[in-house]
Amino acid sequence: MQWEAVIGLEIHTQLATKTKIFSGSSTAFGAEPNSQASIIDLAMPGTLPVLNKQALEMAIQFGLAINSEIPKITTFDRKNYFYPDLPKGYQTTQMEAPIVGRGYLDIALETGGTKRVTVHHAHLEEDAGKSLHEDFHGMTGVDLNRAGTPLIEIVTEPEMSSAKEAVAFLKSIHSIITYLGISDGNMAEGSMRCDANVSVRPKGQEKLGNRCEIKNVNSFRFVEKAINYEIQRQIEILEDGGRIAQQTRLYDPDLDETRAMRSKEDANDYRYFPCPDLLPLEVDPAFVQKLKDELPELPEQKRQRFTEQLGLSEYDAGVLSSSRPLADYFDKVVELCKDAQLASNWISGELAAQLNRDGIEITQAEVTPEQFAGILIRLKDDTLSNGAAKKVFAALWAKEGQTADEIIEAKGLKQVTDTGAIEALVDEVLAKNTPQVEQYRAAEPDKRGKMVGFFVGQIMRASKGTANPKAVNELLAKKLDG
Amino acid sequence: MLDLSLTQMAQGLAERKFSSLELTQTFLQRIQTVNPQLNAFITVTEQQALEAAKAADAQLAAGQAGPLTGIPIAHKDLFCTEGIKTSCASKMLDNFIAPYDATVVANLNKAGAVSLGKTNLDEFAMGSSSESSFYGSVKNPWATQAVAGGSSGGSAAAVAARLVPAATGSDTGGSIRQPAAFCGITGLKPTYGRVSRWGMVAYASSMDQAGPMARSAEDCALMLQQMAGFDSKDSTSIEQAVPDYLSQLGDSLQGVTLGIPKEYFADDLNPQTAERIHAAIKQLEKLGASVKEISLPLTRMAIPAYYVISPAEASSNLSRFDGVRYGYRCENPVDLEDLYKRSRSEAFGDEVKRRILIGTYALSEGFYDAYYNKAQQIRRLIAEDFQAAFQSVDLIIAPTTPNPAYDLGSKLTDPIQMYLDDIYTLGVNLAGLPAISVPAGLVNQRPVGMQLIGNHFSEAKLLNAAHQFQQATDHHLQKPALI
Numbered sequence: 020m021q022w023e024a025v026i027g028l029e030i031h032t033q034l035a036t037k038t039k040i041f042s043g044s045s046t047a048f049g050a051e052p053n054s055q056a057s058i059i060d061l062a063m064p065g066t067l068p069v070l071n072k073q074a075l076e077m078a079i080q081f082g083l084a085i086n087s088e089i090p091k092i093t094t095f096d097r098k099n100y101f102y103p104d105l106p107k108g109y110q111t112t113q114m115e116a117p118i119v120g121r122g123y124l125d126i127a128l129e130t131g132g133t134k135r136v137t138v139h140h141a142h143l144e145e146d147a148g149k150s151l152h153e154d155f156h157g158m159t160g161v162d163l164n165r166a167g168t169p170l171i172e173i174v175t176e177p178e179m180s181s182a183k184e185a186v187a188f189l190k191s192i193h194s195i196i197t198y199l200g201i202s203d204g205n206m207a208e209g210s211m212r213c214d215a216n217v218s219v220r221p222k223g224q225e226k227l228g229n230r231c232e233i234k235n236v237n238s239f240r241f242v243e244k245a246i247n248y249e250i251q252r253q254i255e256i257l258e259d260g261g262r263i264a265q266q267t268r269l270y271d272p273d274l275d276e277t278r279a280m281r282s283k284e285d286a287n288d289y290r291y292f293p294c295p296d297l298l299p300l301e302v303d304p305a306f307v308q309k310l311k312d313e314l315p316e317l318p319e320q321k322r323q324r325f326t327e328q329l330g331l332s333e334y335d336a337g338v339l340s341s342s343r344p345l346a347d348y349f350d351k352v353v354e355l356c357k358d359a360q361l362a363s364n365w366i367s368g369e370l371a372a373q374l375n376r377d378g379i380e381i382t383q384a385e386v387t388p389e390q391f392a393g394i395l396i397r398l399k400d401d402t403l404s405n406g407a408a409k410k411v412f413a414a415l416w417a418k419e420g421q422t423a424d425e426i427i428e429a430k431g432l433k434q435v436t437d438t439g440a441i442e443a444l445v446d447e448v449l450a451k452n453t454p455q456v457e458q459y460r461a462a463e464p465d466k467r468g469k470m471v472g473f474f475v476g477q478i479m480r481a482s483k484g485t486a487n488p489k490a491v492n493e494l495l496a497k498k499l500d501g
Numbered sequence: 502m503l504d505l506s507l508t509q510m511a512q513g514l515a516e517r518k519f520s521s522l523e524l525t526q527t528f529l530q531r532i533q534t535v536n537p538q539l540n541a542f543i544t545v546t547e548q549q550a551l552e553a554a555k556a557a558d559a560q561l562a563a564g565q566a567g568p569l570t571g572i573p574i575a576h577k578d579l580f581c582t583e584g585i586k587t588s589c590a591s592k593m594l595d596n597f598i599a600p601y602d603a604t605v606v607a608n609l610n611k612a613g614a615v616s617l618g619k620t621n622l623d624e625f626a627m628g629s630s631s632e633s634s635f636y637g638s639v640k641n642p643w644a645t646q647a648v649a650g651g652s653s654g655g656s657a658a659a660v661a662a663r664l665v666p667a668a669t670g671s672d673t674g675g676s677i678r679q680p681a682a683f684c685g686i687t688g689l690k691p692t693y694g695r696v697s698r699w700g701m702v703a704y705a706s707s708m709d710q711a712g713p714m715a716r717s718a719e720d721c722a723l724m725l726q727q728m729a730g731f732d733s734k735d736s737t738s739i740e741q742a743v744p745d746y747l748s749q750l751g752d753s754l755q756g757v758t759l760g761i762p763k764e765y766f767a768d769d770l771n772p773q774t775a776e777r778i779h780a781a782i783k784q785l786e787k788l789g790a791s792v793k794e795i796s797l798p799l800t801r802m803a804i805p806a807y808y809v810i811s812p813a814e815a816s817s818n819l820s821r822f823d824g825v826r827y828g829y830r831c832e833n834p835v836d837l838e839d840l841y842k843r844s845r846s847e848a849f850g851d852e853v854k855r856r857i858l859i860g861t862y863a864l865s866e867g868f869y870d871a872y873y874n875k876a877q878q879i880r881r882l883i884a885e886d887f888q889a890a891f892q893s894v895d896l897i898i899a900p901t902t903p904n905p906a907y908d909l910g911s912k913l914t915d916p917i918q919m920y921l922d923d924i925y926t927l928g929v930n931l932a933g934l935p936a937i938s939v940p941a942g943l944v945n946q947r948p949v950g951m952q953l954i955g956n957h958f959s960e961a962k963l964l965n966a967a968h969q970f971q972q973a974t975d976h977h978l979q980k981p982a983l984i
Contacts, residue, residue, distance in 0.1 A: 058601055062821040064594065065581045065603060065700040067735050097817050099864070101841055108820020159837075161825065290864035292873060295706035295814050297736050 020258070021222035024250045025230075026185045026215060027177035030192055031170050032202045033146065033210040034077045040145050040169035041068030041111065048208055052151075056163035060148075062106035067296050070095075074169035077201035078118045078143050079302070079310050081171060084195050084317055085138050087122030089307045095143075095297040099290045103161045104148035112172075114291050117142035118302070119171070124195075125319070126187040127337070136188050137176040146170050177216060177227065182246035186239050189213055190341075193239075194318045198343040206237050213242055217249045219257065228253070229263040233277055236270050245270035249277050321346050329359035338367055344381045348388050355392030358399060365395060369412055385416045393423035406484055407432040436487045438494065441478075444486065445494045448477045459499055471495060502527050503663040507572055507720040510666065514561055514571045521561065521571025525554035525615050528573045532617065532664045535983065539640045541649070541659040543578045544586050545618035553615040560613065569727060570613025575668040577656050578619035579626055580606050580711070581700040589702050590634035591624045593822045593829045593848035603700025604732045605669055605711050612727040617665055620655030624850045625819065626676055626704040628652050629919050630912065633852040638909055641683060642981035643947050647906040650680030656714045657684035662983055667715035667724050671701055673708045674807050675901075675926025678938035681714055682901035682950020685940045687967060687977060688714040689721045692957045693933035694739035696725075697732030703818040705811035706737070708930040717977055718939065718967035722746035725960060741958060749961040750968045755789035757966065760894030764800035765925055771904045777942040777949040778900045781970065785898070788969050795890045795897070799883050803927040806883065808920055809863045809876035810931075816860030819853070855916065884932040891956045896966055899925055901938040901950030925952060935960050939967045940976040948979075 039046055042059035059066045082089050094116040097109040119141035125133040148166035150159050173192060179185045193211060196202040204211045218230035233249055236242045248270075253263050267286075268277040316324070318340045325336035339349045345366075352362040370391065374381060394411050397403040403411060403423075411426045420426040427433050435441060449456055452474070459470050471492075478491050502524060505513065513519050529547055536542050550573070557571035576582060579589045581599035588594045602610065609616070623633040631639035631654025639654035641647040642662035649658040653670030657680035660668050670677040672690035681688025689712045696711040703709060713724030726747065731740040761782065766775060782792060824830035824844030831847055834840035849857070863872035890897060903922060912919045929936045934954055941951035951970075955963045971977050 061826055063581075063600065063827070064587065064589070064597070064702040064821070065579075065599070065698075067699055067737075069734060069736050099817050099820060101820065101823060103823075103825050103837065106821060106826060108823060109817050288866045290817070290861065290866075290869075292813060292817070292864050292869070295737075296703075 022219045022254050022257070023222045023224075024180055024246075025177045025218050025220065025227055026179040026181070026246060028173070028175045028179070028185060028188060029214040029216070030173040030189065031212045031214075032173065032192075032196055032204070034074050034169040034171060035200065035202050036071055036073045036077065036169050038071060039167035040071050040074045040143065042167055044167065046168045048210075050164055052160070052162035053164060056148075056166065060106065060163050060167045062108075068111060068294075070297060070300070071169060074143060075118065075300075076310065077169075077199070078141065078171050079307055080199050080201055080314065081141060081173075081196065082119035082122060083307070083311050083314055084199060085119075085122035085124050085141075087138065087141070088120035089118065089302060090116055090120055091304070092116055092299050092301055093118045094299045095294040096291050097294045100287045102147070102150075103159060104150045104163070104166065106148070106163060106166055110145060110147065111294055111297070112144035113142035115293065116299070124188065124191050126184065126191050128187070129183060134184065136178050136184075139174045139176050141171050141173040144170050144172060177218070177230075182243040182250070185215060185246055186243045189239060189242060191318070194341060194343075198315060198317055200343075206239070209237065212237060215242065215246050215249075217246055217253070218263070219250055219253045228257075229265045231263065231265065231277070232267045233270050234267055234280065241270060241272050244272070244275055245277055248275060252277065315343075318343075318346075325359075329353065331359060331363050335363045335367065339363060342381065348381055348384070351388035352392045352395065355389060356395040356399065358395060361395050361399065362392075365391070369409060373412075373416060385418065386412065390415050390422060397423055397427060401436055401487055401489075402427065402434055403432065404434050404484065404488060407434060431483075431485065433485060434487045435482055435485045436490055438490055441482075441486050441490050442494055444478050444481050445491065445498055448474060448481060449498060452477065456499065471499070474499070503531060505666070506717060507569070507666055507715065507723045510572050511569070515566065521554040521557040521615060522551065524571065525550050525573050525617070528617060528665055535662055535664055538645055538983070539642060539649075539658045539662055539664070540637050541620055541639055541655040541662065541664060542575070542618050543588055543590065543621050543634075543636050543655070546585055546616060549585070550615055550617045557613055557615055567611065567613035568723065569609065572614055572667075573617050573665055574609060574614045574724075575617050575620050575656060575659055575665040576606060577622055577653050577668065577670050579622060579671060579702040580669060581702070582606050582616070582619065585619065587619070587702070588635070589625045590622045590636055591848065591850065591853070592635045595635065595829065597828050599700075601700060604697035604734065605701065605728050608727050608730070609669070609724075614727070620653070620659050620668055622655055623652035623676075624853050625702065625815070626652040626671060626673060626709075627815065627852050627856050629675065629679055629923055630909075631655060631680065632909065632913060633850050635850060640909070641906050641947070642983045643685060643906070644982070646908050647947060648683065648909050650683030650906060652676040652680070653688070653714060654680045657681050657686055657688065660684070660686045660714050660716060661981055667713060667720050669711060669724075669728070670714045671709055671711045672930065673705050673710070673811060674930050675923050677712045677714060678901050678926050678936060678950065678952060679923070681938040682948060682952075683906035685943075685948030685977070685979060685981065686714060686716050687718050687721050687937065687939050687971075688712065689725060689937045689960065689963065690929065690935060691725065691729060691960055692739075692935045693930075694737050695935070695958065695960065696728050697730070697735045697738050699732055699734040703814075705814040706818060707814060708811060708933075710930075717971055718937065718964050719747070719750060719971075721937070722750060722964045722968070725964070729960075744961050746961050746964050749965050752965045752969075753789055754785060754966060754969050757790045757896065758894045759785060759790050759792045760795035760890050760897045761792055762795050762797040762800065762890070762897055762899055764797050765899035769903045769921075769924055770900060771944070773944040774900055774902075774904060774949050777944065778898075778951055781941040781951045781974075782898060784973060785966070785970060788973060790966075792898075793894055795894060797883075797886050797890060797928065799879065799886055800924065800928060802879050803883055803931055804920060804924055806876040806879040806931060807923070807927040808859070809872050810880065812856040812860030813863045813873050814860065816857045816864065819849075819857055822848070852916070880931045883928050887928070887932045887934060887954075887956075895955075896959070896962060897954040899952045899954065901925060901952040905944045905947035905949055929954055933957065935963055937963045937967050939970060940979065942976050943979065946982070
């Protein structure tokens with residue numbers, strides 16, 4: 020039988036607000052346990068929540084970026100359950116009227132073309148604290164620094180049909196939230212977490228199969244592996260005539276498998292009800308419009324501009340628009356050097372290779388876009404040869420100078436374009452290598468091409484790489500072919 | 502000195518007739534001798550009070566007195582008080598020292614009031630008799646075998662017995678007005694959102710409202726003036742200027758129309774209580790008010806609606822008491838579930854458990870629509886009924902309770918009966934309205950309370966009507982047998 024997988028995602032993203040969603044505590048990562056937990060975060064008796072406006076603003080920005088309806092009124096609800104890292108005994112979340120309504124995102128498929136994935140809604144909620152099981156000798160420690168960190172939970176319709184599509188969607192979300200600057204999207208630190216609902220059904224069947232929810236997968240790679248494992252597991256059960264039990268499962272990256280965590284029967288009754296401490300909030304349409312007007316250019320729009328206005332290939336545009344810092348770097352370089360293709364080649368080539376070698380991000384690059392553009396400008400005006408340009412880049416990276424021109428001057432990398440000087444070199448090299456000159460002249464014209472490389476090499480060496488290769492070639496041709 | 506009004510006290514202090522220290526010592530002495538009979542206080546903060554009194558005297562001497570500088574008050578023990586036990590009359594918080602002040606407490610501190618301590622209440626404000634306290638029942642100063650009412654029974658008894666001239670209370674379903682009525686004092690439940698809930702331990706958040714309890718409307722006005730106001734720490738607090746209540750206490754009742762809701766005078770009402778209320782209405786008519794019969798047809802429905810919504814919210818609000826971060830924790834829990842179950846089972850009293858169970862049930866999947874949603878629908882309709890009434894009347898007049906204070910223990914075995922007695926107070930909370938209870942005479946030597954209900958933010962009108970009534974009558978000046 021032909022099977023078809025059906026996948027829906029729930030993505031939790033921590034918002035990059037300075038303070039928590041309902042208290043003034045800092046949200047910075049990695050502080051001493053419980054040093055960022057105020058009386059509100061500790062759920063001291065009598066304390067009350069006040070919504071962080073910045074969190075609301077960021078959620079709306081996200082909604083606008085995925086073409087969502089922003090409702091006129093949004094409300095908060097309580098999800099009740101007991102757990103030590105949930106100090107109030109309920110999570111304040113949104114169920115009835117979430118801040119981000121139905122929206123969609125088009126994802127690029129590997130096979131070419133795009134697929135539209137519907138976002139059912141996205142809502143604001145507070146993160147829980149952390150339970151620490153190590154170092155407490157059979158007891159559990161609770162760290163409430165994270166409790167109350169604002170999250171948006173993004174819930175898709177079950178519309179993806181492969182792990183690759185799910186990852187493509189996740190990456191799109193990642194790039195949108197980082198473009199908007201509303202989250203650092205750091206999956207390793209848990210600022211972006213993904214639950215995947217996976218089911219399979221015979222191809223062509225309308226009705227959905229029983230689904231399993233895979234919880235808290237923390238990298239793109241693991242999301243792909245976990246979904247693939249789960250699809251395969253379910254297909255095997257079904258092909259053996261079994262039934263899929265509706266379950267919550269955990270992915271174990273070490274063993275590359277998912278394991279049952281709890282069944283549907285064990286599920287909590289969360290007793291959702293409107294939070295009486297937070298009144299329904301009217302969302303001012305003028306405020307939404309203002310946010311809409313101020314939205315930055317998003318990855319998709321950037322990609323389009325790069326292909327349509329700058330003439331880059333789909334591939335180059337895709338690479339350069341994948342992260343906002345990279346795209347911003349590129350834009351700045353183009354603005355200064357006025358050559359998009361050259362900038363694209365050099366950023367995807369020399370710069371990307373260097374970042375890769377150092378294992379760092381574009382934001383940590385040792386060469387600024389201004390410096391980088393300085394190299395390309397000198398490349399374009401023939402001051403630099405390709406090889407010399409690479410030397411200038413390496414020198415700037417090593418902080419040996421402030422600008423490309425400074426390095427060129429200091430290292431004498433200026434390309435010699437003075438034909439008189441080059442002619443002298445050409446004459447010198449030809450005079451030293453008369454046997455090769457004779458060989459060349461005796462050879463068939465179609466073999467001469469290769470042989471000319473010998474002379475070019477000699478001349479370049481003699482010029483210490485500063486001779487303009489174009490001028491060298493022209494002069495050589497004139498002298499050899501007479 | 503014990504019988505002075507707040508205004509008279511402020512005047513006496515200003516004129517150096519007595520010092521705040523003398524005043525404070527007088528009341529502390531009175532608490533020491535009388536409180537054992539009433540159990541009105543859970544905690545008496547004598548040292549802090551004496552220090553605050555001395556500081557107040559220094560301020561008075563320096564001419565820097567605030568509106569309540571040097572005047573003793575007390576707080577219901579569900580307002581957080583920094584460094585002082587805040588128990589909510591529960592074993593759960595018997596060891597809880599609040600790390601911060603409630604806004605109400607901070608406001609009154611700022612106004613110069615000297616707090617003498619924390620008053621007894623029904624556990625977590627759940628009850629109408631102050632019998633569910635972990636620290637034992639409060640007794641009514643008018644008849645110590647009778648309940649003081651609840652949940653602010655400690656504040657009511659303390660004010661009635663002159664242990665303190667004024668106190669804070671909170672009213673979720675009548676918890677200021679009903680004990681005020683039972684103890685023969687004046688108590689105001691403000692509009693929802695008028696007084697900050699920050700630091701007031703939540704019972705049912707959508708109805709909880711703090712208010713003043715004192716011997717007269719004038720004293721309540723003075724207290725409310727300091728308690729009320731917008732607070733950015735409470736999202737349900739309403740940003741609206743606080744009027745000068747005192748300056749509006751001289752308004753005539755000429756042209757004021759009082760609505761008499763026939764449902765509040767039906768069979769539930771004790772005939773003798775009814776007589777007192779009708780006499781009070783006559784008195785108000787004499788003062789220039791006109792009366793008009795009105796109907797609030799859903800009055801009875803307030804009881805089931807309230808007893809679904811308030812436990813539902815309570816079941817969630819009280820989840821934080823889990824033995825993990827503060828409060829009671831059971832001995833040697835074997836695992837997490839055991840920690841939760843035993844900490845909560847051992848530390849919550851019966852009434853609290855009952856309401857948590859009712860609320861949990863009402864919010865459960867499959868029951869939510871039938872209970873919680875239905876109750877919210879009724880709540881909206883009740884609010885609409887009130888709004889319709891206020892189209893044709895300025896204030897509504899009614900009894901506060903169907904009967905005067907009953908004997909201790911007489912209703913403990915039948916919680917439903919106790920809930921039914923809240924019939925005249927619950928609607929106000931469901932609709933978020935302000936209301937005041939004013940002494941209107943005695944039945945069998947136990948006080949009767951007259952309730953005036955106003956539209957949102959009509960506290961000034963309510964206080965003025967109550968004040969005009971008190972200028973013409975002496976019910977509020979009657980003293981319990983204890984004195």
